[in-house]
């Protein structure tokens with residue numbers, strides 16, 4: 150049985166937040182050690198326009214410097230070899246961000262033909278459109294929205310996504326756990342389709 154696996158990029162495939170944190174600390178002259186709120190205007194106590202211009206001015210570095218999350222490339226490769234389909238769904242968007250993202254995928258030998266850039270819109274539409282069977286994200290809002298349409302979600306643990314999880318969302322602490330959880334979901338699907 151082959152599966153369609155949906156993956157977020159920042160905080161899931163790309164270890165982006167340590168880079169964001171370091172650059173934001175440098176820019177604002179702070180020494181914050183963890184991003185415990187997804188809304189970084191709250192973490193750094195700055196206004197949204199200011200943060201947006203920081204991101205616009207530094208997008209090249211912010212999106213090209215992150216390393217892949219440990220274990221991500223190996224697991225994605227094993228899924229591709231097992232003939233599963235992988236769709237990357239990211240809130241990134243716009244020509245510049247898309248170009249930087251494609252270059253990053255090329256650098257790490259990731260498939261560049263299945264990246265959906267939502268530009269911040271809900272991920273539920275591409276999840277439905279591409280028949281995604283399981284989705285991995287680190288942003289609680291995305292996890293809740295996707296689980297609400299009946300698609301199982303694995304939430305990559307982060308300081309900004311703590312809290313109780315509803316049915317259909319499972320917290321994972323690393324890529325090894327993600328690999329095992331996807332395998333479990335796949336086996337269950339195989340069993341129920343054999344009935």
Ligand SMILES: [Mg+2]
Nearest residue numbers: 157159160287
């Ligand atoms: Mg993310």
